[in-house]
Amino acid sequence: MFIDLFTQSLLLASTDDATFLSVLASQVLLWGRVALGIGLVIFVHELGHFLAAKTFGVKCEKFYVGFDVPIKIGPIKFPRTLGKFKYGETEYGIGIIPLGGYVKMLGQDDDPRKAEEEAKRIREGGTDEDSPETLDPRSFPAKPVWQRMVIISAGVVMNLITGVLFAAIAFGYGVSYNPAIIGGVTPGGPAWRAGIEPGGQVISVGGLNDDQMHFREMRMAILNEGLESPEDPIDIAIRYDDGVRKYKLKTDPHPANADMRMIGISSPVSLKLDKDSPVMPGSAAENVLGENDAGATIVAYDGIPVKADSIVPSTPFFDYLYSHPDKPISLTLRRTDDSDHTVELPPQQGKTIGFRYGISPIRGLVEDGPAAKAGVKVGDRIIAVGGDKNIDAFGLPLTLSSTTEPISLTLLRGESDSAEQEEIEVELDPALSLQTVSTTSGLAGEIAVNRFGFSYEPLTMISSVLPDLLSQSTAASDTKLEVGDEIQEIRLTLSDDQLPKQLKDERFEQVVERLREGWKPNNEIPLASLVETLQLLPEGTPLRVLATRSPSGRVIEATATVQLDERVWSERGLALTASESTQTATSVTSALSLGLREGKRRLSDVFRFLRMIPQGQVKLRHVGGPLAIVGIAKSEAERGISAQLLFLTMLSMNLAILNFLPIPALDGGHMVFLIAEAIRGKRLDEQLEMKLTMAGVLTILLLMVVVFANDIIRAF
Structure with missing residues (x-):
């Protein structure tokens, strides 16, 4: 991993030595933070075992982050550690394999091959009847069952405590997040079909209630609810400027991954231009915005001021933008120096490669929308709009997006080879439905005409060929x-x-x-x-x-x-940033409360995930391994200290629960043996323990192979 990082640094660095050193230093610092964060989670887990063992007088021979196993490839022999030292009776070090850590206590070894040797090492006496065999009083097996239980569980307890503290510190700094606000609804998706409007703030999803809900939390709640009960609707409450509206939505499979579930809600975009790249190259915006407009905020459009105190100030602007694709729009920008600047944003000239695309039968209808009220049904095929049969998939929404008058649709209903197929004509009255995203923004590829409440898919069949193009x-x-x-x-x-x-x-x-x-x-x-x-x-x-x-x-x-088209395109090349909020604790008590809430949620995620695996609701191919963890850790570290601390909370809760699963060789497996010993009044047969531990080790190794394979497949 480090070699790959170093190569990337070389490729990114310019020939200028100062730039190269700056890039290299920032990358080294970033990866140092990643290593420190992950190492800290492992360290506190092992520290829990270590402190509890020392409290009860158990001799700790080693304390390692990472595993110090011998590695030899041909004639090359790698060092077992990255560094070590001895203080008192304990050797402290960092192992060469960064996949965990361990505390080696006298009389206890997770390697089944060494169990018998370790058992012999702690036995004393036993040479005759007058000197019966005893255990070294400082060995782990010599301690009472309850003390051994405390020692085994101390690592998990430490992870739970520090996980909450990580989150508390993060909220103390201030956590930047994308609020669970509806920026747009996916054409044809469950939210779209239910008639959910953009501009509201989700405050409840299933059993999750939060007035400051993060979009990530909302998405995970929908995903989990949908996976657990795909046929059951999810209760959702959304707060708008005029009050709270409640819905029951059944999730749809994600178009790119049928194992995932969604309701089709997208996060909002702010009215602030990106400070580095405010426009898309070759766009209409590039022709009217300059360097001084980078980072500027849209405060008015065509003389309409933006209402900064509304839940989503950008909603009316995007509705106006996408409802007037062929109209120049005057934008008033407030630059970073607080000066106002007005530009006229022309329509975006569309592009084509010389042909138009066909239109599928109707795929979706908005409940109680204009099309549904007029009697349109899913499966109807549009053959004419207002008597015009020259229609195509991408031209139709551009034509209808700004229409304020009723339209007539000529439809074919029934199977194409059926004698019962009939041609019908319906009239649709337009509704005041917000269009805050491009009509082509659907994940499933559907195109929606919100004003009339129907959606369809563009077909790969050529409906017409343009001359000379x-x-x-x-x-x-x-x-x-x-x-x-x-x-x-x-x-x-x-x-x-x-x-x-x-x-x-x-x-x-x-x-x-x-x-x-x-x-x-x-x-x-x-x-x-x-x-x-x-x-x-x-x-x-x-x-x-x-x-x-x-x-x-x-x-x-x-x-x-690629040639210029005769018609416009709805996007105009404005590069606007995502809408963000910051949640900051107001006191130590508030920080601890938010940290505890975050810890509970992450614990709930782990338990729910473990429950869904045996039920087949989550596939093993979705499970990530060490490479995935490092990748996510790097991404979160790049976002800042608060994001990294919240990641460490998630990692701590995962480590706590997964390490306490009842699998021999894990802490949970040891606890099962100890519970059995407490019930029986004597230890289980050592040979049986050794065999079960070997089976546990093999199970863990098999799982490691699977997750490593998943990581490699994702990478390539």
């Missing part, structure tokens, strides 16, 4: 793409040297990588996400398009070029 060539024939062709792949073929300057921006790295791999229709990257991605590409970018033609199934290969 599609340059095509094929290796197999001179056939051009036609209406009805099904898109199978879109791929970027440019090399690094051929990439336009705009695409070399680090913000486009993931986009370029995905397009080079070739986009294919799937749930992970739906068609709507692809079309959004195409808006980021510069004009003239060539793409290879593969399509199949029905009914022959022949593969058509064409080259499409």
Whole structure:
């Protein structure tokens, strides 16, 4: 891990020595904090065992963070420790393998191979009948059962106590978090179907009640409730400016991972421009905002002041932005020097690669929304809007987003090959429904027209080809793409040297990588996400398009070029930061109370997770190992001391509970043996203990193999 980090540092560093040293120093400091934090959690656990053992007079021969096992690869022999020293009768050190720690007490060894040797070592006397065999009084087995129970459980107790203290200190500093406020609802998702409006603050989810609920806590509660009882609705209470509204929502599977559950709520975005990159390259915003606008805050739009005291001040602005995609909008910005500056943000010119996409049958309806009230049903196919049959998936919401008049829809109802298929016409009255996210922002790839309360999916079938915009060539024939062709792949073929300057921006790295791999229709990257991605590409970018033609199934290969479209796009390139709040304890008592609450929640998460595994609600492939822990620890450390302390709380609670599972070789396994000894009045058979311990060690090793494999699979 350190070697990989060092390599990254070299790659990131510039040729300037000062910059290189600065980057290297910051990385070393960061990883030092990560190591110190994880090491501290392990240290306090072992310290609990150590202090309890010393209290009862047990001889402690070693105190180690990490394991000091011999490692030899061919002729190379690695040191067992990173450092050690002896003070009194105890050897203290840091082992070469950073996967835990241990306290070696006289007469106690978790290695089954050494159990018999250790048992012999603590026996005294026994040479004749007048001198019966006794145990060394300073050995662990010589102590009463209750003292041994205290020693074994002391590590867990220390983790529980320090976990609460970590959280208390974090809240003392102040914890920055994304509040559980509804910034938008996913088109077609459960929240969208229930008619939940953006702009409210979630204050209750299932059994979790909190007036200052964090978005992360809300998401985890929804995930856990959904996994435990996927068929049961979740009780949710949301506070709006006009009062509290309550809902019962049944979760949906996550489009990219069916094992996860969601209700389709996104966190809010603030009205503050990013201080480093306030605009997206090539966007409408780039043409009107300058360096002095970095970090500025939008305080008014088209003369409408932002209400800073509302729950979500940005909600009306985004509704206005997405409801007027073809209208220039005047923005009043308050810069970081407190001066006000006004700019006119023009519409964003859309981009295309030369064809339009078909529209699926209706996928979702808002309860009591305009479409549902008019009699529209899921499965109906839209064939005309206001008599116009020239409709396509991405053009329809742009047309209807600002409509204030009723519209007529011509629908086909019934199976396409059924004699009972009928054509019907309905009239929809628009509703005052907020549109605070792009119509294409759905994780499942659905597109919603909030004003009329229906959603659908864009199809990969070409509905029309635009003249003079599609340059095509094929290796197999001179056939051009036609209406009805099904898109199978879109791929970027440019090399690094051929990439336009705009695409070399680090913000486009993931986009370029995905397009080079070739986009294919799937749930992970739906068609709507692809079309959004195409808006980021510069004009003239060539793409290879593969399509199949029905009914022959022949593969058509064409080259499409990114060109300006005749219509606008809803996004305009404003790079706004996430909405954040800070929760700070007002006193020591308040800090301890918040720390205790955080500790209880993390404990509850661990118990719930353990309960769901045997029930098959959580798969082993979702379990992370040491590499995942280090990765999360680094991410949290980068966010600041409070985030890192909360991570250590989570880690402490996990270590406390997992280490106390009734598995031989773990503290919980030792406790089971001690409970059996207390009940029987004598120790279990040593051979049986040794066999059970060996089985426990093998179980732990097998689990380690699984979690390491999961970590490696995620990494690559």
